[in-house]
């Protein structure tokens with residue numbers, strides 16, 4: 001009986017301590033992707049990025065058969081849905097093999113929308129990826 005009571009206390013303490021901690025910054029990468037029509041846009045960056053540190057973003061384009069798509073003009077539009085944050089639109093430079101790389105920094109902790117704007121010929125594609133930046 002005492003043993004059981006002790007266990008309940010330990011669990012209660014555990015949940016009190018670990019209720020809703022802010023995510024810890026880490027270097028682990030996250031990869032998210034969206035398919036819009038015939039184009040798949042993948043976004044890769046640090047999963048839980050720290051603010052005001054240089055971040056690398058890798059955009060990968062593939063067509064409906066999984067082949068890499070080169071020749072696109074791409075920029076990212078970094079926005080916070082909660083407030084106007086000024087313009088932060090890094091251009092992604094092509095590296096070949098459907099890969100494009102951009103650099104910028106998150107300037108505030110919280111929810112960011114990473115809007116990837118892709119122009120391929122006359123077509124424009126927009127994919128939105130969500131990232132939470134921490135202090």
Ligand SMILES: [Cu+2]
Nearest residue numbers: 080083085108
């Ligand atoms: Cu903000």
